[in-house]
Structure formats: structure tokens, C-alpha cells
Amino acid sequence: MLQTYYDNNDKFLIAADCIIFGFKDKELNVLLTRRPVEPMKNEWSLMGGFMEDGESLVQAAEKVLFRYTQLKNIYMEQVGAYGEVDRDTGGRVISVAFYALVQADRFNATLANKFDAKWINVNKIPKLVFDHNQMIADALKLLQYKVSTEPIAFHFFNYKFTLPALQDLYETIYQMPLDKRNFRKKLNNMDLLDKLEEKDKENSKRGAFYYTFNKERYKQFLDEGKRFSL
Amino acid sequence: MLQTYYDNNDKFLIAADCIIFGFKDKELNVLLTRRPVEPMKNEWSLMGGFMEDGESLVQAAEKVLFRYTQLKNIYMEQVGAYGEVDRDTGGRVISVAFYALVQADRFNATLANKFDAKWINVNKIPKLVFDHNQMIADALKLLQYKVSTEPIAFHFFNYKFTLPALQDLYETIYQMPLDKRNFRKKLNNMDLLDKLEEKDKENSKRGAFYYTFNKERYKQFLDEGKRFSL
DNA sequence: GCAAAAGTGTTGTACTTACACCCATGG
DNA sequence: CCATGGGTGTAAGTACAACACTTTTGC
Numbered sequence: 310m311l312q313t314y315y316d317n318n319d320k321f322l323i324a325a326d327c328i329i330f331g332f333k334d335k336e337l338n339v340l341l342t343r344r345p346v347e348p349m350k351n352e353w354s355l356m357g358g359f360m361e362d363g364e365s366l367v368q369a370a371e372k373v374l375f376r377y378t379q380l381k382n383i384y385m386e387q388v389g390a391y392g393e394v395d396r397d398t399g400g401r402v403i404s405v406a407f408y409a410l411v412q413a414d415r416f417n418a419t420l421a422n423k424f425d426a427k428w429i430n431v432n433k434i435p436k437l438v439f440d441h442n443q444m445i446a447d448a449l450k451l452l453q454y455k456v457s458t459e460p461i462a463f464h465f466f467n468y469k470f471t472l473p474a475l476q477d478l479y480e481t482i483y484q485m486p487l488d489k490r491n492f493r494k495k496l497n498n499m500d501l502l503d504k505l506e507e508k509d510k511e512n513s514k515r516g517a518f519y520y521t522f523n524k525e526r527y528k529q530f531l532d533e534g535k536r537f538s539l
Numbered sequence: 540m541l542q543t544y545y546d547n548n549d550k551f552l553i554a555a556d557c558i559i560f561g562f563k564d565k566e567l568n569v570l571l572t573r574r575p576v577e578p579m580k581n582e583w584s585l586m587g588g589f590m591e592d593g594e595s596l597v598q599a600a601e602k603v604l605f606r607y608t609q610l611k612n613i614y615m616e617q618v619g620a621y622g623e624v625d626r627d628t629g630g631r632v633i634s635v636a637f638y639a640l641v642q643a644d645r646f647n648a649t650l651a652n653k654f655d656a657k658w659i660n661v662n663k664i665p666k667l668v669f670d671h672n673q674m675i676a677d678a679l680k681l682l683q684y685k686v687s688t689e690p691i692a693f694h695f696f697n698y699k700f701t702l703p704a705l706q707d708l709y710e711t712i713y714q715m716p717l718d719k720r721n722f723r724k725k726l727n728n729m730d731l732l733d734k735l736e737e738k739d740k741e742n743s744k745r746g747a748f749y750y751t752f753n754k755e756r757y758k759q760f761l762d763e764g765k766r767f768s769l
Numbered sequence: 770g771c772a773a774a775a776g777t778g779t780t781g782t783a784c785t786t787a788c789a790c791c792c793a794t795g796g
Numbered sequence: 797c798c799a800t801g802g803g804t805g806t807a808a809g810t811a812c813a814a815c816a817c818t819t820t821t822g823c
Contacts, residue, residue: 313577313578313629313630314576314577314629315552315589315629315630315632316630318552318589318591319552319589319590319591319592320550320551320552320553321550321551321552321553321590322545322548322549322550322551323550323551323553323622323633346544347543347544348543359545359548359549360549360551360622361548361549362549362631363624364624365622365623365624366620366621366622366623366633367622369622387619387620389617389619389620390596390617390619390620390635391596392553392590392595392596392597392599392635393595393596394593394594394595399543399544399545400543400545400546401592402545403553403590403596403633405620405622471775472775472776473774473775473776488812488813488814488815489775489776489777490776490777490778490814490815491812491813491814493776493777494778510821510822512774513773513774513775513820513821513822514772514773514774514775514820514821514822514823515773515774515775515776515819515820515821515822516774516775516820516821517774517775517776518775518776701802702802702803703801703802703803718785718786718787718788719802719803719804720787720788720803720804720805721785721786721787723803723804724805740794740795742801743793743794743795743800743801743802744793744794744795744796744799744800744801744802745792745793745794745795745800745801745802745803746793746794746801746802747801747802747803748802748803770823771821771822771823772821772822772823773820773821773822774819774820774821775818775819775820776817776818776819776820777816777817777818777819778815778816779814779815780813780814780815781812781813781814782811782812782813782814783810783811783812783813784809784810784811784812785808785809785810785811786807786808786809786810787806787807787808787809788805788806788807789804789805790803790804790805791802791803791804792801792802792803792804793800793801793802793803794799794800794801794802795798795799795800796797796798796799796800
């Protein structure tokens with residue numbers, strides 16, 4: 310490449326750190342791992358990795374996500390960039406945090422062992438390396454806002470879900486109990502779910518009907534100027 | 540420094556780009572400049588600059604802001620990191636965008652000339668270099684959310700402001716008209732403003748009372764579990 | 770038959786919206 | 797004296813919160 314004005318400036322390591330959220334045992338969990346390298350080796354940490362030439366930030370995050378979970382096509386959103394001078398004790402690194410919403414059951418025990426990874430309740434996060442606790446706090450706040458205004462919570466499920474499970478999910482994200490009838494009334498009024506004939510009989514004797522989110526109906530819904538709200 | 544695992548990774552140029560919002564002529568404006576360097580020299584652009592060793596991201600943004608406006612202690616917030624591979628046609632640069640809220644009248648003509656800078660209505664932004672239009676769009680969306688939930692809009696004023704001016708400000712940020720009586724009712728109910736005896740006689744014959752935002756009262760307000768909302 | 774979770778409506782309250790007139794003043 | 801923008805209250809409608817009982821079925 311041509312010699313340009315750009316060349317005289319400092320360059321930096323850039324890392325992508327992933328806050329991988331999963332819904333497990335009716336709780337919101339984050340997938341944490343033991344940091345594989347020095348410094349702070351074996352301390353609890355988010356999953357992260359360095360960005361490489363030719364990669365976009367999103368691709369770098371997807372690479373990290375795939376390395377640790379073998380999952381692709383995951384819903385991801387940027388939380389922000391973290392650039393304090395001393396944030397990483399191993400060197401000058403600017404980190405860009407992303408949160409990802411995954412179906413916790415797609416992350417199996419084999420992988421967990423390989424990476425010394427563990428689902429940890431978002432309310433019981435241990436002290437993590439660097440500013441990773443702050444990243445999780447920021448990600449959670451953003452997630453709370455996003456699930457209330459956009460239909461993204463469905464990414465925690467594999468296609469179908471029951472209303473009691475959906476409510477449990479919202480309760481654990483918001484960290485407050487919700488009224489069952491009011492919750493269902495809101496969903497009903499938006500008219501974005503399709504009721505299946507199938508029931509989930511695992512969690513109750515009576516069984517709860519499965520529902521799916523109707524994307525086409527949601528497009529119309531937006532076109533009519535309506536806004537998702539839960 | 541010790542040889543570490545870190546050293547084997549790619550490094551990148553990092554820029555801080557500032558979306559400088561100002562309230563001028565009852566409109567929300569963004570301070571734009573003619574890009575001073577190749578490529579795209581003389582094209583409309585946000586104010587930006589490269590991050591240097593020893594600087595945090597926030598410091599890099601403050602440096603840019605100070606270079607172009609001579610202002611310090613400005614309210615700033617990160618919008619996000621932009622990392623597409625080809626976003627900057629001059630080389631691989633990761634940009635972190637910040638928005639800043641400034642008092643437009645503190646930016647004088649001398650400075651404007653020096654940097655070929657201009658306040659431009661947020662609805663009439665020309666085609667900017669790279670992904671700067673996207674940055675402004677993202678910043679505006681974030682600003683709209685923030686001013687509705689946190690008392691940051693007061694940073695557009697120098698200490699005191701009138702209610703008609705405050706309403707004009709919210710209307711230009713939200714890009715919709717607001718009802719005068721409802722707007723004032725909300726402010727009244729929160730009880731966070733102090734009415735001064737002084738009036739602004741410049742914008743009307745009758746004159747509008749000046750108000751100030753009471754920070755101490757706002758702390759109590761938060762402690763009582765209340766939330767700012769406009 | 771009973772324990773455990775699923776499902777279902779109504780009513781009061783708080784908030785939001787819509788709306789019109791008088792006031793103060795400079796020219 | 798009049799044109800211009802500043803200031804004020806009420807009523808209707810909508811959205812939100814609170815609340816309890818019946819249904820289904822596996823054991």
C-alpha cells in the first residue's frame with residue numbers, strides 16, 4: 310500500500326470479548342471460562358480473542374463464539390469498546406464486547422470440558438479478569454432494554470417455546486416477577502405468536518402449549534407503526 | 540516489556556470520531572468539517588483523530604474534541620465501535636464514535652474558519668466520508684433514548700434555560716412536536732428545576748423565566764427510586 | 770383424589786393525550 | 797392597541813397493575 314498519513318500513527322491490539330447469554334434452569338446464565346493464557350491464567354474470564362487482519366469486528370466476535378461453542382448464525386450485538394490504558398495487565402489491548410444469545414442446550418459437556426467452561430448465573434458472577442465484570446453489567450443492561458423493545462428473546466429458544474418458559478425468561482432477565490395474566494395479555498394484543506397443537510409435557514402434568522414467533526406478522530406490525538413491548 | 544502471547548497478534552489503527560451535537564436556531568445541529576487529509580480530502584466528515592499510545596479511548600475522543608473546539612469538560616458518551624474491513628478507504632482503521640453535547644455558542648467563528656467547520660442541521664446532513672452518516676444515525680438514536688431517560692439535555696445550555704427553549708430542544712431531538720402544557724406538567728411533577736427571577740427577553744416581549752437543573756434534588760429523586768422521563 | 774402447573778377477565782388507578790384562553794410587553 | 801410568544805387546568809381515553817379461581821393430568 311501507498312505511504313500515507315495513516316502510517317505515522319500508533320497501532321493497537323484489538324480483542325473481541327463475548328458475553329454469551331443462555332437460559333438454563335429458569336435462570337439467565339453467562340458462559341464463562343478459565344483464561345487459557347498469561348497473565349491471569351486460569352482466572353474466570355469471558356471468552357475472547359484477538360482480532361486479525363482482514364477480519365471485521367463482527368467477524369472477530371463470531372470467530373471467538375465459534376471457537377468456544379461451535380455455533381454459527383447466532384444473534385449478536387455490540388455492547389461497546391473498552392479502552393482504558395491499564396485495563397489489560399498483559400499489554401495494551403482495546404476490547405470490543407459483544408453479547409450473544411444462545412440456546413444453552415446446544416452447548417454440550419464435551420465442549421465445556423475442553424475449554425473449562427461453565428454456565429454461571431448472571432447474579433452469581435465471580436470476580437473476572439480485567440474489566441469483564443463491567444462488560445457483563447453493561448451487556449445485561451443493554452439486554453434488558455433490547456428484549457423489552459425488540460423480539461429478540463426468542464433466540465434463547467429453539468424455534469418453539471411455551472408461555473410459562475417465556476415468562477420465566479423475561480423474569481430472569483428483568484430480575485423481577487411478572488404478572489402471568491398481564492404478561493399474556495400483552496403478547497395476545499400484539500398478536501405475533503402462533504399457537505402450535507403440540508404441548509410441552511416435561512414441566513407439568515397438564516402440559517403447556519408451544520408457540521412460535523411469526524416473523525412475517527412482525528414485519529406487518531412494524532409497517533403499521535406498532536412497536537414491540539414486553 | 541516481557542515477550543508474551545500478545546505479541547504475535549495483529550495491530551490496528553484506532554480512530555476516535557466525534558458527533559458534536561449543538562442546539563442552534565432551535566434546531567439540532569452537528570458540527571462537521573472538511574476532511575483535512577487524503578483520501579477523501581475536503582469531503583464532509585465528522586471530526587476525528589487517531590488514538591495514541593498512552594491514551595484511553597475517552598482521552599482520544601477528548602483530544603479530538605479539544606483540538607476542534609478548544610472545549611474541555613464536555614458531556615460525552617460512546618456510541619460504539621465501527622470495524623468493517625473496508626470502512627476507511629485509506630487503510631485499515633477501527634473507529635470508535637462518541638457523541639458530545641456542547642453549547643453551540645461557545646464555538647466561535649474563528650475556530651470555524653480555522654477548521655472549515657460548520658453546524659449542519661441533523662436532518663440535512665450531506666453524504667459524509669466512510670460510515671460517518673451511519674455513526675450520526677446511531678448517535679441520534681442513542682441521544683433520543685438518553686434525553687428521554689436521563690437529564691442530560693441541560694448540557695446544551697449554559698447553566699440556565701427557559702422552558703420554551705427546553706421544549707424546542709426536545710422537539711428537535713425527537714423530531715416531533717410536543718404539547719406545551721403536557722411537557723411542563725411532566726417537568727413540574729418531577730420537581731427538578733429551580734425557577735430564577737430573571738427572564739429571557741430576547742425571544743419574546745413578555746419574556747420567559749429562566750430555570751436551572753437542581754443536581755442535589757436529582758440525587759434524592761433517584762434515591763427515592765424515581766426515574767427521569769420526558 | 771390430590772398436588773402442581775396452566776390457563777383465563779375484570780376492575781380501579783395512574784398516566785397520557787387533547788385542547789383554548791388570558792397575560793405581559795415592545796413596538 | 798395590537799401582534800407575539802409565555803403561561804396555565806381539565807376532561808376523556810388509554811394503558812397498567814392488582815387480583816383468584818378453574819382446569820388438566822400424572823402419580
